[in-house]
Each structure stands twice: as structure tokens, then as C-alpha cells.
Amino acid sequence: MTQSKSLGAALVTGASSGIGAVYADRLAARGYDLILAARDQGRLDNLAANLRTEHGVAVEVIRADLTDAADVARLEAKIAADPAVALVVNNAGAALMGGFIDNTPEKIDDLIALNVTAVTRLTHAATRAFVPRGRGTIVNVSSVVGIAHEYGAAVYGATKAFVTYLTQAVAHETAGSGVRLQAVLPGATRTEIWERSGRKLEDLDPARTMDVDELVDAALAGLDAGELITIPSLPDPADWAGYQAARAVLLPNISHAHPAERYGVRALTPA
Numbered sequence: 332m333t334q335s336k337s338l339g340a341a342l343v344t345g346a347s348s349g350i351g352a353v354y355a356d357r358l359a360a361r362g363y364d365l366i367l368a369a370r371d372q373g374r375l376d377n378l379a380a381n382l383r384t385e386h387g388v389a390v391e392v393i394r395a396d397l398t399d400a401a402d403v404a405r406l407e408a409k410i411a412a413d414p415a416v417a418l419v420v421n422n423a424g425a426a427l428m429g430g431f432i433d434n435t436p437e438k439i440d441d442l443i444a445l446n447v448t449a450v451t452r453l454t455h456a457a458t459r460a461f462v463p464r465g466r467g468t469i470v471n472v473s474s475v476v477g478i479a480h481e482y483g484a485a486v487y488g489a490t491k492a493f494v495t496y497l498t499q500a501v502a503h504e505t506a507g508s509g510v511r512l513q514a515v516l517p518g519a520t521r522t523e524i525w526e527r528s529g530r531k532l533e534d535l536d537p538a539r540t541m542d543v544d545e546l547v548d549a550a551l552a553g554l555d556a557g558e559l560i561t562i563p564s565l566p567d568p569a570d571w572a573g574y575q576a577a578r579a580v581l582l583p584n585i586s587h588a589h590p591a592e593r594y595g596v597r598a599l600t601p602a
């Protein structure tokens with residue numbers, strides 16, 4: 332694609348509404364050219380026209396259903412082939428409400444394809460493209476539900492736990508390469524995701540539900556600050572650091588030659 336300014340292009344998945352549409356706006360305002368992907372071509376075209384007019388950036392629209400392997404492969408190929416792509420925002424996602432036993436196998440498969448497989452494949456494509464260049468940024472939109480299994484959305488939460496873990500693990504593996512990763516963990520945010528998954532926005536506690544513009548502005552401030560994990564609602568970042576510190580206490584003891592004494596298992600091999 333033709334570049335307007337020097338930042339390169341940002342590929343934003345799920346840009347047709349909600350968090351992704353605001354990312355598209357904010358990144359265009361920063362001077363990124365855009366590649367917008369989602370299923371709803373009409374909405375993407377409208378957004379693209381507005382952003383070209385308002386911000387003078389180049390915008391390409393790619394209609395893609397990210398539950399479809401061929402469409403995911405087209406985006407992977409785009410990331411691999413277009414050296415202008417400097418930022419990938421894996422934002423497209425859906426929720427699956429209701430109890431685990433009420434979720435159908437088909438809905439579970441679709442959710443995992445969208446929230447896990449597509450995010451993994453596009454993160455992989457971006458990492459492969461960016462590491463040899465020594466630069467590039469990957470933003471994965473996860474969720475606080477991924478650290479809160481008590482919230483009662485087993486499959487959705489598990490997909491988001493995956494996204495957060497993937498982001499942390501790839502950031503660890505590529506540390507020092509010049510490539511940046513960030514996982515954004517929104518809490519409840521006023522977007523269409525609620526209606527799409529059968530919940531009414533009006534039923535949410537307004538005191539615990541964030542405006543989508545504020546959410547994205549905070550996420551970008553977190554990115555600018557170099558955060559790997561951004562939880563826009565969290566007042567004190569020391570709370571997250573404490574969570575990580577508690578996890579670090581476990582690490583020296585999570586793999587030994589013999590089970591812990593309390594299991595009463597007789598050692599068969601010497602330690």
C-alpha cells in the first residue's frame with residue numbers, strides 16, 4: 332500500500348465496531364496508514380472513507396471472517412508480504428455467555444477459532460515479519476475475564492487467558508529483538524459485544540462499565556508507557572506486580588524429579 336507518513340501501516344482486526352473502530356481512529360490520528368479487517372465490508376468502507384478524509388491516511392479494507400482458515404491465511408500473507416505493516420492490533424473477538432454445559436460444540440469451536448486460532452496465527456505472522464527487521468508492535472486485545480474464572484464465562488475466559496499468556500510468552504521469547512508486544516485486558520466496556528452475545532448493555536453496572544473511547548486511549552497510553560500488560564481499570568499497577576511476584580514464588584518448585592512428600596509416593600529413581 333502507499334504510505335502517507337513514516338509510521339507505516341497498522342492492521343486492525345475487528346475494526347468495524349467498538350474497540351477496533353476506536354483503535355483505527357486513534358492510530359490514524361497518530362499518522363498510521365490502516366488496514367482494516369472484519370466481516371462487515373459496508374461498515375469498514377464507511378470508516379475507511381471517514382478516516383481518509385479526517386486524517387489524510389491511506390486505508391485499505393480487507394473483508395475477512397477470522398473463523399475461516401482461508402481468510403486468516405490471507406491476512407497472514409498480507410503481514411508477511413507488506414513491509415509497510417508495522418503494527419498489528421489483534422482485536423476481533425466475540426464473547427460466549429451462558430453456562431459451559433449450555434454452550435454448543437459449534438459455538439465453542441467458532442469462539443476458539445476467532446479468539447484463539449486467528450490471534451495466534453496473526454501474532455505468529457507478525458512476529459516472523461518483525462523480528463528480522465528489529466522493530467514492530469503487536470497489540471493483543473485480551474480481557475480481565477482471562478484472570479477471573481469466577482466470572483462464569485468458561486470458554487470466553489479461557490480464550491482470553493490464552494491470549495494473555497501467548498502475549499507474555501512471545502514477549503519473553505523476543506525480548507531484546509526490538510519488537511514490542513502488549514496485551515490489553517479491558518473490563519466491561521460499552522460496545523456491541525454485549526448485545527451480540529445476548530446481554531443487554533442496560534443490565535451492566537454503569538459504575539463498572541467503561542466508555543470505549545476511554546478504554547482505547549488508556550490502552551494506547553499503556554503502550555506508550557511500555558507496558559506489556561495493560562489493565563485500564565486497575566488503579567494501582569503494584570497489584571499486578573504483586574500477582575506476578577506470587578507466581579514467581581512458584582517457579583522454582585513446579586518441576587522436580589519426585590512428587591512432593593505430601594503425596595506419599597515412593598521414589599523409583601534417585602533424584
Ligand SMILES: NC(=O)c1ccc[n+]([C@@H]2O[C@H](COP(=O)([O-])OP(=O)(O)OC[C@H]3O[C@@H](n4cnc5c(N)ncnc54)[C@H](OP(=O)(O)O)[C@@H]3O)[C@@H](O)[C@H]2O)c1
Pocket residue numbers: 344345346347348349350351368369370371372374395396397398422423424425426445472473474475516517518519520521522523524525527
Ligand atoms: N466490550 C467489552 O466489554 C470487552 C471486554 C474485554 C475484552 N473485550 C475484547 O475486545 C475485543 C473487541 O470487542 P468489542 O468489545 O469492541 O466488541 P464489538 O463491538 O462486538 O466488536 C467486535 C469486532 O470483531 C469483529 N468480528 C467478530 N467476529 C468476527 C469474525 N468472525 N471475523 C472477523 N471479525 C469478527 C466484528 O466485526 P464484524 O461483525 O464486522 O466481523 C467487530 O469489528 C474482543 O476481542 C473482545 O473480546 C471486550
